[in-house]
Amino acid sequence: MKTIKYIINRLAIITLLMSSTVFLGCSKDDEVEEPPIDQTISFKVDLIKLTGIATSGDGNSELEVYGNISTRLNVGSLYNEETLWNKEQQDYVSITEADFPISTSKTFNVLESQLSEVSIDLTANLMEYDSNVNNEDDPIGNETLTTLLSGLSSTTTYEILLDDTENQEVQVTYSITRL
Numbered sequence: 001m002k003t004i005k006y007i008i009n010r011l012a013i014i015t016l017l018m019s020s021t022v023f024l025g026c027s028k029d030d031e032v033e034e035p036p037i038d039q040t041i042s043f044k045v046d047l048i049k050l051t052g053i054a055t056s057g058d059g060n061s062e063l064e065v066y067g068n069i070s071t072r073l074n075v076g077s078l079y080n081e082e083t084l085w086n087k088e089q090q091d092y093v094s095i096t097e098a099d100f101p102i103s104t105s106k107t108f109n110v111l112e113s114q115l116s117e118v119s120i121d122l123t124a125n126l127m128e129y130d131s132n133v134n135n136e137d138d139p140i141g142n143e144t145l146t147t148l149l150s151g152l153s154s155t156t157t158y159e160i161l162l163d164d165t166e167n168q169e170v171q172v173t174y175s176i177t178r179l
């Protein structure tokens with residue numbers, strides 16, 4: 001009796017092994033299906049212009065503007081930063097109460113599967129040069145605007161007002177386009 005029981009047990013184990021082999025075979029077949037392709041979506045950041053909003057605080061109604069404007073793609077905690085405009089103090093540009101066109105752009109590629117966790121920053125950090133040695137340069141402003149990309153379908157234009165110093169104010173205009 002003991003031997004028969006033993007044989008039955010063995011048979012049961014063998015049957016189990018065989019059926020699990022069949023099962024594994026099935027799941028292997030399923031894996032042959034191609035995974036969905038993750039599309040790449042491109043977003044272009046265009047720096048369009050600086051505009052003097054208030055310039056009377058600098059004597060000759062012309063601001064001597066220098067500094068840095070950059071854009072940054074954030075994917076979760078990772079990022080990629082690019083410079084759009086950069087002037088050292090000695091290379092300042094003169095801004096009146098009019099548009100000062102700038103035409104630089106950067107394009108970022110984003111995987112469609114990551115779209116919900118992706119944003120683009122635009123940071124403008126501008127200063128106003130004053131030649132008087134006793135007078136320190138004036139901060140125009142240092143601001144960052146963050147845009148979530150998941151809801152962006154075509155071109156959207158953004159404005160950042162830098163107004164840290166009274167009557168020496170500059171607005172930065174840029175756009176983000178989903179290509």
Ligand SMILES: [Ca+2]
Pocket residue numbers: 057058128129130137138168
């Ligand atoms: Ca000034």
Ligand SMILES: [Ca+2]
Pocket residue numbers: 058059060061062063064
């Ligand atoms: Ca001036």
Ligand SMILES: [Ca+2]
Pocket residue numbers: 058062063064128129130131
């Ligand atoms: Ca000045």
